[in-house]
Amino acid sequence: LHLSHFVPGTRPYLDLEFPPPPPGRPYVITNMVGSIDGKAVIEGNEQGLGSGDDKDRMQELRAHADAVMNGAGTLRASGASSRIRDEALVEWRRKRGKAEQPLGVIVTRRAEFELRGPYFKADSGLRALVFGSEISEQRKRELEAPGTAKVVPISTRPDSILEVLRHLREREGVALLCCEGGPTLNAQLVEHDALDEFFLTLGPELVGGRDTLTVLEGDWQASKDRVRHLELLSAIANDETGELYLRYRVTGSG
Numbered sequence: 339l340h341l342s343h344f345v346p347g348t349r350p351y352l353d354l355e356f357p358p359p360p361p362g363r364p365y366v367i368t369n370m371v372g373s374i375d376g377k378a379v380i381e382g383n384e385q386g387l388g389s390g391d392d393k394d395r396m397q398e399l400r401a402h403a404d405a406v407m408n409g410a411g412t413l414r415a416s417g418a419s420s421r422i423r424d425e426a427l428v429e430w431r432r433k434r435g436k437a438e439q440p441l442g443v444i445v446t447r448r449a450e451f452e453l454r455g456p457y458f459k460a461d462s463g464l465r466a467l468v469f470g471s472e473i474s475e476q477r478k479r480e481l482e483a484p485g486t487a488k489v490v491p492i493s494t495r496p497d498s499i500l501e502v503l504r505h506l507r508e509r510e511g512v513a514l515l516c517c518e519g520g521p522t523l524n525a526q527l528v529e530h531d532a533l534d535e536f537f538l539t540l541g542p543e544l545v546g547g548r549d550t551l552t553v554l555e556g557d558w559q560a561s562k563d564r565v566r567h568l569e570l571l572s573a574i575a576n577d578e579t580g581e582l583y584l585r586y587r588v589t590g591s592g
């Protein structure tokens with residue numbers, strides 16, 4: 339177990355190593371920021387949570403990832419982008435033979451969101467796949483018109499997230515997938531035993547509100563049998579912001 343204090347100017351998550359992908363899917367990590375009471379949202383999006391240092395950790399994890407995934411709910415609430423902004427991190431990827439930018443991934447039923455942001459802008463330098471279960475031919479043409487995004491059909495089965503993962507592994511060669519939420523998409527990974535690690539930035543806030551989304555929002559009835567157990571791999575305290583950067587591995591259930 340690695341316990342430490344964050345040293346400003348360092349990039350603690352850049353030194354991490356990840357296991358190879360299991361059969362049929364990428365190795366999957368989720369990265370979220372939450373308050374002490376587990377909330378992932380304030381007034382409709384996550385923008386009141388997480389410091390600039392937290393966003394740096396997010397960029398470091400993206401640097402490892404072959405693809406960055408979001409649910410359509412997050413795209414609607416706050417936009418979604420797999421972009422690595424820091425040129426030093428882009429160079430770090432180049433040196434390791436990775437694409438300069440991770441592939442963007444969106445999961446949706448009908449793609450009912452505005453076509454704004456880098457996934458729908460020609461020459462944004464990003465490439466994205468939109469996995470949709472009920473995307474019409476007309477909507478597919480609109481999504482693909484800028485030339486950056488491609489639509490991939492998935493079924494309406496409850497475990498269709500596994501189709502997404504299989505496609506990413508087998509057709510796109512994705513070995514490490516970083517899911518950046520939201521809570522509904524996170525829950526699908528957990529429900530279908532397809533989450534390997536949970537990175538949580540715990541922020542020094544109490545948000546409250548009965549209906550405020552937490553970092554995981556599945557439709558199942560919570561029970562002792564269904565609890566997923568995690569092993570703490572590292573905890574880094576940021577003395578300046580009061581945040582904890584936590585890395586957990588999912589070990590089993592029940």
Ligand SMILES: NC(=O)c1ccc[n+]([C@@H]2O[C@H](COP(=O)([O-])OP(=O)(O)OC[C@H]3O[C@@H](n4cnc5c(N)ncnc54)[C@H](OP(=O)(O)O)[C@@H]3O)[C@@H](O)[C@H]2O)c1
Nearest residue numbers: 370371383384409410411412415446447519520521522523
């Ligand atoms: N604190 C954080 O770190 C953090 C991170 C990310 C997001 N957030 C916040 O979380 C909120 C959004 O979370 P959310 O739980 O509402 O949404 P979400 O998880 O981002 O997206 C849920 C949507 O994804 C699509 N989807 C998921 N699984 C699917 C499947 N198997 N087949 C087809 N479509 C599927 C559906 O899209 P359609 O509705 O299009 O059918 C579903 O409504 C926002 O407020 C955002 O700001 C917080």
